[in-house]
Amino acid sequence: MRAVGIALASIVSVLPANAGAQDIEAGHRIAAMWCAKCHAVEARQTGPALDVAPPFTTIARMKSTTAASLNVFLSTPHPPMPDFSLTRREIADVSAYILSLRPGPGKGT
Numbered sequence: 001m002r003a004v005g006i007a008l009a010s011i012v013s014v015l016p017a018n019a020g021a022q023d024i025e026a027g028h029r030i031a032a033m034w035c036a037k038c039h040a041v042e043a044r045q046t047g048p049a050l051d052v053a054p055p056f057t058t059i060a061r062m063k064s065t066t067a068a069s070l071n072v073f074l075s076t077p078h079p080p081m082p083d084f085s086l087t088r089r090e091i092a093d094v095s096a097y098i099l100s101l102r103p104g105p106g107k108g109t
């Protein structure tokens with residue numbers, strides 16, 4: 001764990017000062033750019049863009065959704081979803097964005 005922490009710290013240190021470990025705004029942009037074709041990605045969007053793809057608000061509400069589960073899901077090819085080859089950072093950002101759509105207490109956990 002210690003080694004991971006040091007590695008993360010060195011990655012974060014080369015990023016712009018305003019970039020936190022996870023960036024919800026960046027995640028929102030990624031979602032709008034890459035995911036909105038199939039998913040309803042906005043907090044107040046009514047109805048999914050595509051019937052088979054669950055809206056991000058629905059994904060956020062699912063008990064099984066965690067930062068770890070999103071990380072695994074987005075790191076592995078999952079047809080019919082295209083393999084985006086998102087970077088670890090993009091995955092962290094888009095996961096943070098999805099979790100930010102979760103309502104009420106427990107937000108982001």
Ligand code: HEC
Nearest residue numbers: 031034035037038039052053054059073080081082084094
């Ligand atoms: C080409 C259409 C398409 C695009 C683009 C797409 N998805 Fe999906 N996504 C789907 C479909 C269809 C499912 C349902 C798959 C299933 O249930 O097996 C899904 C499921 C998911 C799930 C899992 C929900 C669950 O049940 O656990 C997540 C998380 C997800 N998508 C995130 C994303 C993110 C993040 C992006 C953008 C980087 C994205 N998707 C782009 C079609 C798409």
